[in-house]
Amino acid sequence: MDSAFHPIAERIRAAAADATPLRIRGGGTKDFHGEVPRGEVLSTAALTGIASYEPSELVVTVRAGTPLAELDAVLAEQGQCLPFEPPHFGAGGTVGGMVAAGLSGPARASVGAVRDYVLGATLVNGRGEVLSFGGQVMKNVAGYDVSRVLAGSLGTLGVIAEVSLKVLPVAPAEATLEFAPCSQADALRLLNEWGGRPLPLNASCWFEHAGAGVLRLRLRGAVAAVEAACAHLGGERKDNARAAADWQALRDQQLPWFASTDRPEAKDALWRLSLPQTAPVIALEGTTAPLIEWHGGQRWYKAPPEQAARIREAAHAAGGHATLFRMPASRAAETGVPRFDALSAPVARIHRALMQEFDPHRLFDRGRLLAHDPADE
Template sequence: MADPRDSRADALAAQVAEARASRRALAIAGGNTKAFLGEAPAEPAAQRLDLRAHRGIVSYDCGELVITARAGTPLAEIEAALAAEGQCLAFEPPHYGAAATLGGTIAAGVSGPSRPYAGAARDFVLGARIINGRGEILRFGGEVMKNVAGYDLSRLMVGAFGTLGVLLEVSLKVLPAPRFTRTQMFESDQATAIERFSAWGLRPWPITAAYWENGAAYVRLSGARSSVAAAMEALGGETLADADAFWADAREHRRTFFTRSDPPLWRLSVAPATPPLDLDGETAVDWGGAQRWLVSDAPAKTIRDAVAAHGGHASVHGNISGGGITPRQHPMPAALLRLQQRLKQSMDPAGILNRGRLCSQF
């Protein structure tokens, strides 16, 4: 009997090939929970390429720590299957909504609080099955780390917002879930918290998240009970009750800091030890200092210049009002833009896939 996933994949590939022949733009969509990320589509009226029906876990080898699932598979379904075996997605991806899918998560390249300590989404991608802009079904990588050779095209799909190909399946490395977790809380100003996060990161402590907001710093410790207990004793502070809910709310942007409707919310990426930036607005610090969230009405150029002075970049993450800010993403350096354009030309020569979502130039 024919595998129904192949017929669905073939149907999607045929739709892409037809769009290429007619030069019609396609908007790749799944749960649509991350549509607010990246740039606004260059062609809002593009034909929708719906991946939600292409779903299901293809294989899961808990002994080898590898799971392969179709792009339309709900992220919650994957996490439930892993949790039943005492395993997890170590990069702790935010959902931003109950309908979140694996494909959208990988295409957006999002990672949660554990990112500096466990790795980013890209680090866990072993292989991918995609449709390129010609309507061809291709497979890159595999289900073991050693399969990667030459250009790692499967990982190029991470954070490309669907501009290089339509994700059909993704193989991911998974890890055992932490056996024991505690979160310590400290009163602190932002500058002191950043200094402490940097110093604590050099110690042999099982830190898996570090966050600061509104005068309080939070450090999560995960691992063996003995190592967590030793780190708690060395750190001091107050043990946070209901810490799982705290980290889930921070990851999913359900905390009050993130839920206001105005002004814009900016994501600032800087070196972890960068001191507080002199910018108007309110700040939250994540990833041990490497990711800063800024709620500010300051001009986009002011914010981006301040961040660029420290070698970082700034992108609008949400809460846009008054017509929006363009570009939403930090402008690419000329050399990087040329490389991205060459990749786009190679993978999607007609430029039909998610046109404008990563960059307005393609």
């Protein structure tokens, strides 16, 4: 066992002996995600550094407490990147938090999610055992792929100590096109139409600005493919440096559209609707126009938490689900609205079985993921 993992394992064993609940924390930039965290903080701050990096093999192995910004910089030196653009949500975002949260950025619909790039992982479970899963190449994945199950687990299965990730070369060419004015219905129609063509689509974003709809489309790929797509699609081509800053702001929810939901006095929460890309316009009474990403597959709405039933009903009717993604901390404890949509009975049983297997002493904050666990009763 890597000596760097010893203190974590010892802390977990001591917590098991004392029945002390724990909550795992990296940089704390995603504390808002999921139910309100509970338990003593178990920090991964000491687990830093890149254990191995083989640019020619497109694989990097990184300890969980390593800042995402540090990993991005190392990859950029080799002309490579994490193509799913994980949100940082602040300077302290870490690699372990990236996997535990399972969140992906603007390019997710075109390149895949976090879990698609996790090749292997080292986990310290609720018994204080250090376990390794997967490997450093795709062909090593066999049987039940535990390393990818960790993506989105929010620390309920154990401490992600180290991960091996697939990386990709930075695209040779990139362009951002803007189409305005463009209604929400027209944007969804165009995105669905373009999705059926051999175009180098990478990311999209639709929102309203000053009362008019704006659709932005990012193209990435070979120089010839990007230039041909620009000529074919039209629109206004934006400056690459300025556009890159805007896409990064979208990734980290720093665009002005998101600003009102994190103010202490805000009444509205930020809702994330995950839907089929072909879902039609969903008009929610009393809400402003949404911000739409992932070619129609991810739609953000601003509405009070008390509108949960109505919002989730609309999402279900369209074939998707809704997450109460973010709201002022002052309201988080008082609403009583679950952050995540209810799981089906079979899926809930799988979740609880995995948690029991990896954390039999119930040390880790499983309530972060499951607001109501019948086993608690």
